[in-house]
Amino acid sequence: MILRRALAREVLLTSFAVTAVIFCIFVVVRVLGFLRQAAEGIIPVDSIFVLLFLKVIAYMDVILPLMMFVAMLLVLGRWSRQNELTIMAVSGLGLSHLLRPVVFLILVGALTVGSFSMVVGPMAVRSVGAIEHELKTRTDIVGVSPGVFMETQAGRAVYFVEQLNKENGRYEGIFAWGSDAGREGVVLAQSAHRHTDPEKG
Numbered sequence: 001m002i003l004r005r006a007l008a009r010e011v012l013l014t015s016f017a018v019t020a021v022i023f024c025i026f027v028v029v030r031v032l033g034f035l036r037q038a039a040e041g042i043i044p045v046d047s048i049f050v051l052l053f054l055k056v057i058a059y060m061d062v063i064l065p066l067m068m069f070v071a072m073l074l075v076l077g078r079w080s081r082q083n084e085l086t087i088m089a090v091s092g093l094g095l096s097h098l099l100r101p102v103v104f105l106i107l108v109g110a111l112t113v114g115s116f117s118m119v120v121g122p123m124a125v126r127s128v129g130a131i132e133h134e135l136k137t138r139t140d141i142v143g144v145s146p147g148v149f150m151e152t153q154a155g156r157a158v159y160f161v162e163q164l165n166k167e168n169g170r171y172e173g174i175f176a177w178g179s180d181a182g183r184e185g186v187v188l189a190q191s192a193h194r195h196t197d198p199e200k201g
Contacts, residue, residue, distance in 0.1 A: 007075065008101040014071040022063055023056070030055055039148065051131060057124035061117035068109045072102070156180060161192075169193065 034048045043051070149160050162173025174189040 005101075007098055008105060010075045011068075011071050011101075011105055014074050015067050018070045018074070019063065019067045022067060026056065026059065026063070027052065047131065051128060054124045054128045054131075057116070058121050058128060061113050061121050064109060064113050064116065068105065072105075165191075 030052055031048070034043065034051060037043045038045045038048060147162065149158060151158050157176065157178040159177070160173075160175040161171045163171075165172055170191045170193045172191050174187070174192045176187040178185055178187075
């Protein structure tokens with residue numbers, strides 16, 4: 001009984017550690033990708049964390065089984081190196097003695113993964129798809145990166161911002177070119193600020 005509880009406890013603790021490592025790697029990779037898209041004006045900066053959260057939820061059905069498998073390998077491997085499995089065998093306790101906690105952990109993991117795979121994951125994927133579709137169909141300016149020429153989603157305008165004044169929140173050194181209905185125009189300004197129409201968003 002003590003060995004079973006010890007195995008379950010160590011597998012769970014190791015699972016949390018493995019999950020933290022995998023989660024950090026996943027978040028860093030995704031954040032870098034979203035930041036690149038935000039710098040290119042593909043997505044707005046304020047939508048990065050929403051997309052990141054939904055992506056993490058969507059991939060939980062992949063992360064959780066990997067976490068459990070790696071945790072069991074690490075725990076049993078450490079027990080083998082420290083001769084704990086040998087001591088169990090000498091004491092008349094074979095690997096079958098550990099079968100019950102392993103099966104219990106597998107069942108709990110299977111139920112959790114199943115809920116993510118069949119319910120939560122598809123909902124997150126649909127939400128991500130809806131957000132990405134909305135961002136692709138937008139024609140306004142979704143990102144402002146000082147020192148970089150940016151293009152609107154529709155490709156009908158190009159703008160450049162020299163720098164952002166952090167004291168007053170205004171953009172300085174503005175250049176903008178636009179084309180609409182066969183007419184082109186250029187706008188130059190020393191400063192500008194962002195304004196969101198409360199009715200149009």
